[in-house]
Amino acid sequence: xxxxxxxxxxxxxxxxxxxxxxxxxxxxxxxxxxxxxxxxxxxxxxxxxxxxxxxxxxxxxxxxxxxxxxxxxxxxxxxxxxxxxxxxxxxxxxxxxxxxxxxxxxxxxxxxxxxxxxxxxxxxxxxxxxxxxxxxxxxxxxxxxxxxxxxxxxxxxxxxxxxxxxxxxxxxxxxxxxxxxxxxxxxxxxxxxxxxxxxxxxxxxxxxxxxxxxxxxxxxxxxxxxxxxxxxxxxxxxxxxxxxxxxxxxxxxxxxxxxxxxxxxxxxxxxxxxxxxxxxxxxxxxxxxxxxxxxxxxxxxxxxxxxxxxxxxxxxxxxxxxxxxxxxxxxxxxxxxxxxxxxxxxxxxxxxxxxxxxxxxxxxxxxxxxxxxxxxxxxxxxxxxxxxxxxxxxxxxxxxxxxxxxxxxxxxxxxxxxxxxxxxxxxxxxxxxxxxxxxxxxxxxxxxxxxxxxxxxxxxxxxxxxxxxxxxxxxxxxxxxxxxxxxxxxxxxxxxxxxxxxxxxxxxxxxxxxxxxxxxxxxxxxxxxxxxxxxxxxxxxxxxxxxxxxxxxxxxxxxxxxxxxxxxxxxxxxxxxxxxxxxxxxxxxxxxxxxxxxxxxxxxxxxxxxxxxxxxxxxxxxxxxxxxxxxxxxxxxxxxxxxxxxxxxxxxxxxxxxxxxxxxxxxxxxxxxxxxxxxxxxxxxxxxxxxxxxxxxxxxxxxxxxxxxxxxxxxxxxxxxxxxxxxxxxxxxxxxxxxxxxxxxxxxxxxxxxxxxxxxxxxxxxxxxxxxxxxxxxxxxxxxxxxxxxxxxxxxxxxxxxxxxxxxxxxxxxxxxxxxx
Amino acid sequence: xxxxxxxxxxxxxxxxxxxxxxxxxxxxxxxxxxxxxxxxxxxxxxxxxxxxxxxxxxxxxxxxxxxxxxxxxxxxxxxxxxxxxxxxxxxxxxxxxxxxxxxxxxxxxx
Numbered sequence: 001x002x003x004x005x006x007x008x009x010x011x012x013x014x015x016x017x018x019x020x021x022x023x024x025x026x027x028x029x030x031x032x033x034x035x036x037x038x039x040x041x042x043x044x045x046x047x048x049x050x051x052x053x054x055x056x057x058x059x060x061x062x063x064x065x066x067x068x069x070x071x072x073x074x075x076x077x078x079x080x081x082x083x084x085x086x087x088x089x090x091x092x093x094x095x096x097x098x099x100x101x102x103x104x105x106x107x108x109x110x111x112x113x114x115x116x117x118x119x120x121x122x123x124x125x126x127x128x129x130x131x132x133x134x135x136x137x138x139x140x141x142x143x144x145x146x147x148x149x150x151x152x153x154x155x156x157x158x159x160x161x162x163x164x165x166x167x168x169x170x171x172x173x174x175x176x177x178x179x180x181x182x183x184x185x186x187x188x189x190x191x192x193x194x195x196x197x198x199x200x201x202x203x204x205x206x207x208x209x210x211x212x213x214x215x216x217x218x219x220x221x222x223x224x225x226x227x228x229x230x231x232x233x234x235x236x237x238x239x240x241x242x243x244x245x246x247x248x249x250x251x252x253x254x255x256x257x258x259x260x261x262x263x264x265x266x267x268x269x270x271x272x273x274x275x276x277x278x279x280x281x282x283x284x285x286x287x288x289x290x291x292x293x294x295x296x297x298x299x300x301x302x303x304x305x306x307x308x309x310x311x312x313x314x315x316x317x318x319x320x321x322x323x324x325x326x327x328x329x330x331x332x333x334x335x336x337x338x339x340x341x342x343x344x345x346x347x348x349x350x351x352x353x354x355x356x357x358x359x360x361x362x363x364x365x366x367x368x369x370x371x372x373x374x375x376x377x378x379x380x381x382x383x384x385x386x387x388x389x390x391x392x393x394x395x396x397x398x399x400x401x402x403x404x405x406x407x408x409x410x411x412x413x414x415x416x417x418x419x420x421x422x423x424x425x426x427x428x429x430x431x432x433x434x435x436x437x438x439x440x441x442x443x444x445x446x447x448x449x450x451x452x453x454x455x456x457x458x459x460x461x462x463x464x465x466x467x468x469x470x471x472x473x474x475x476x477x478x479x480x481x482x483x484x485x486x487x488x489x490x491x492x493x494x495x496x497x498x499x500x501x502x503x504x505x506x507x508x509x510x511x512x513x514x515x516x517x518x519x520x521x522x523x524x525x526x527x528x529x530x531x532x533x534x535x536x537x538x539x540x541x542x543x544x545x546x547x548x549x550x551x552x553x554x555x556x557x558x559x560x561x562x563x564x565x566x567x568x569x570x571x572x573x574x575x576x577x578x579x580x581x582x583x584x585x586x587x588x589x590x591x592x593x594x595x596x597x598x599x600x601x602x603x604x605x606x607x608x609x610x611x612x613x614x615x616x617x618x619x620x621x622x623x624x625x626x627x628x629x630x631x632x633x634x635x636x637x638x639x640x641x642x643x644x645x646x647x648x649x650x651x652x653x654x655x656x657x658x659x660x661x662x663x664x665x666x667x668x669x670x671x672x673x674x675x676x677x678x679x680x681x682x683x684x685x686x687x688x689x690x691x692x693x694x695x696x697x698x699x700x701x702x703x704x705x706x707x708x709x710x711x712x713x714x715x716x717x718x719x720x721x722x723x724x725x726x727x728x729x730x731x732x733x734x735x736x737x738x739x740x741x742x743x744x745x746x747x748x749x750x751x752x753x754x755x756x757x758x759x760x761x762x763x764x765x766x767x768x769x770x771x772x773x774x775x776x777x778x779x780x781x782x783x784x785x786x787x788x789x790x791x792x793x794x795x796x797x798x799x800x801x802x803x804x805x806x807x808x809x810x811x812x813x814x815x816x817x818x819x820x821x
Numbered sequence: 822x823x824x825x826x827x828x829x830x831x832x833x834x835x836x837x838x839x840x841x842x843x844x845x846x847x848x849x850x851x852x853x854x855x856x857x858x859x860x861x862x863x864x865x866x867x868x869x870x871x872x873x874x875x876x877x878x879x880x881x882x883x884x885x886x887x888x889x890x891x892x893x894x895x896x897x898x899x900x901x902x903x904x905x906x907x908x909x910x911x912x913x914x915x916x917x918x919x920x921x922x923x924x925x926x927x928x929x930x931x
Contacts, residue, residue: 026899026903027852028849028852028853028899028900028903029903029906031848031849031852031903032845032848032849032852032903032904032906032907033906035844035845035848036845036906036907036910061910220906220909222906244844382879386879403879403880405879405880405881405882406879406880406881407881513878693877696874696877696883697877697878697879700877700879700880700883701877701878701879701880702879704880784874786871786872787871787872787873787874788873788874788877788883789839789870789873789883789912790841790880790882790883792870
């Protein structure tokens with residue numbers, strides 16, 4: 001490795017003393033500052049495996065209340081729901097006024113302080129409630145126009161979609177910064193170009209040059225660099241994904257790092273000028289006037305109400321959020337407490353079938369419905385079933401099937417499943433044919449001579465297909481399915497080509513790990529491992545409906561692999577699996593609520609009757625769940641399949657809308673409670689986890705993934721334009737990795753408006769922080785939380801509430817966190 | 822003092838940080854021109870905020886990691902200086918010490 005070239009020599013003595021304002025940064029200092037600034041945004045995963053992330057993850061080291069204000073300034077966003085929408089949710093009953101009064105009273109310092117009068121018959125609480133419920137909200141600042149960022153965004157779109165841009169840019173060969181610089185320079189009058197000609201070509205050097213020119217060579221350039229990153233969170237997130245998460249061959253297609261993006265923005269600012277931020281202004285004098293008018297007060301308000309008058313929009317919104325959280329958790333905890341002490345929590349009988357579902361909130365209503373159908377036991381576990389795998393069709397790119405917090409350990413080849421060889425062959429042939437047709441279409445469309453004739457050539461066929469998809473989407477769906485069943489392929493446990501498969505020892509370790517982490521005791525005639533996937537067409541966000549634990553893909557491959565492992569005689573012998581137990585992989589379609597059982601033809605004939613009975617129960621259970629879900633979607637139940645197939649459907653399902661709790665306990669604690677599809681459920685029995693390792697695993701991986709989901713839904717709802725993806729109807733996919741709104745600008749982050757709001761603009765998702773509930777002795781949980789930095793941070797800074805239900809004392813304990821405002 | 826002509830004096834840098842921060846340390850070492858380093862994953866230990874447990878099985882971002890690098894004094898000092906900015910806002914420890922190494926060309930990046 002070459003030694004770094006220094007822009008200026010680093011002298012230890014100088015570093016130890018206060019930094020002179022004129023000094024230049026070394027490349028190493030700038031490289032570190034760029035890496036730190038990059039963390040302002042989370043990585044943005046591409047559309048084929050969209051992962052929910054917390055858009056404010058860069059602020060998780062701060063308490064929640066402080067973080068949203070910092071993020072507001074950095075992103076020019078409003079990471080809290082406007083009062084008008086909270087008031088609407090209050091009217092709709094999603095937030096209780098009593099809970100709001102409680103939150104307001106606590107903020108004022110308790111009942112006595114809240115009841116203190118500020119005028120005749122008017123208490124401090126009256127003033128605060130008036131601000132919360134009636135007074136006009138501070139006007140939002142005008143959105144900032146940022147032409148420099150728009151230009152750099154155009155450069156990013158051209159650079160990263162190079163493989164699909166027919167006329168590649170010559171400048172692109174010099175890297176992202178070179179391309180952006182060329183684009184920006186074109187905007188300058190020729191006479192002025194000499195001004196920026198001295199800017200170095202190397203991105204870090206260019207950053208140093210720009211900071212020096214701005215006179216911003218303060219001791220810490222990080223704030224300036226972080227603000228650059230925050231101006232294009234989509235492209236910056238895409239770069240983080242490329243450099244930190246993508247497989248090397250994918251990253252190499254368009255190499256770029258955050259220094260390129262920052263250098264490009266600083267260079268553009270040097271040419272076009274940096275945008276001026278418009279801070280949110282709160283006018284206390286106006287608030288005083290409004291309060292006096294609203295409450296009919298003649299005398300001026302005393303100084304003691306200053307703190308109520310000074311409350312900013314964030315503080316008011318966060319009080320509502322606390323009330324929304326309490327409205328949900330208080331009755332839930334009361335019901336769980338009652339269930340905890342009730343008798344009959346253990347099942348004496350062997351269930352007819354044991355079904356393991358993903359922890360996803362959409363599993364909960366299905367589990368409840370399945371349990372209602374008969375003697376069925378359901379268990380919650382992360383839907384990748386603990387398998388650290390990626391899968392790949394021979395000659396194709398691999399697809400990760402595990403949480404993005406870990407890297408795959410094994411590559412499994414997707415090969416024809418046993419007994420599905422004919423179907424697999426048909427699938428392959430039709431796929432090749434389709435791929436060839438698409439390639440031809442792309443060439444026709446991109447070719448300079450053929451482009452004009454493309455519409456005439458393929459227009460009629462495309463028009464007919466559009467008409468069919470519009471008028472008869474279910475027929476179009478059936479025709480598409482005749483292209484072949486993708487599940488005719490399944491991951492092979494054996495080595496194939498460059499795929500390693502799983503050794504006998506690895507298979508045993510996975511089976512053992514699954515039993516240890518779920519606490520399940522296989523005993524029924526059928527044990528069903530159920531992954532899940534959504535179903536949607538013409539929907540760039542389709543993978544957001546898939547399994548987060550499987551890196552935004554369907555969970556069927558993992559379910560089938562683990563079932564196959566458990567059906568191997570050697571594994572059964574090693575783990576004393578009862579002879580009558582047969583394992584099946586399955587997938588829950590969360591858009592239509594159908595559950596498909598895989599590889600049933602491989603089951604022994606003795607189990608065919610059990611499978612038929614279970615299938616009938618699953619159909620019944622699915623119908624019940626579908627009916628309930630259809631009500632929430634305001635449409636008939638039989639319309640959901642049509643929604644899954646219709647290419648103009650903007651809301652095939654509500655996804656994880658409404659998520660609010662993560663419960664770590666045996667199912668017996670929650671079985672009698674209707675959680676309304678709002679809870680992630682992970683089975684856990686502390687009595688089998690003396691070391692706390694299983695709990696640490698659950699809280700640091702599945703719960704962290706749930707927190708990302710929760711924060712994505714929360715902030716996408718709060719500010720759908722900046723922290724969410726905005727209106728779906730103007731989305732324009734680019735390069736297969738993201739969507740633009742219209743024809744330019746930043747890549748959209750977060751979730752689209754239609755995934756979170758009803759058509760009338762009322763939020764379908766109530767922004768609440770996740771409440772994690774663990775049933776275990778307090779000391780057991782404390783030891784785990786205190787040993788893991790991420791848990792101390794999330795719970796201590798109030799990003800996630802932690803409530804411990806101590807089964808020994810019967811007491812509930814809340815983990816202390818920094819107050820919100 | 823170095824009495825053995827086959828050994829050369831160099832500096833050793835040891836850094837222990839949260840696993841989630843490992844890229845930042847790699848970047849600082851590389852930019853300072855340190856030729857190579859050892860990274861020990863899944864490190865646990867006692868610190869200012871209590872005992873830090875090791876890595877959990879489904880997250881590469883839990884637990885601590887330790888870097889051990891050796892190089893010419895000026896390079897190692899530069900790496901340490903660069904990391905001052907990191908430790909201003911992040912948890913972790915950094916130690917420098919004098920070491921003697923065989924085959925000193927292994928530890929020079931140029």
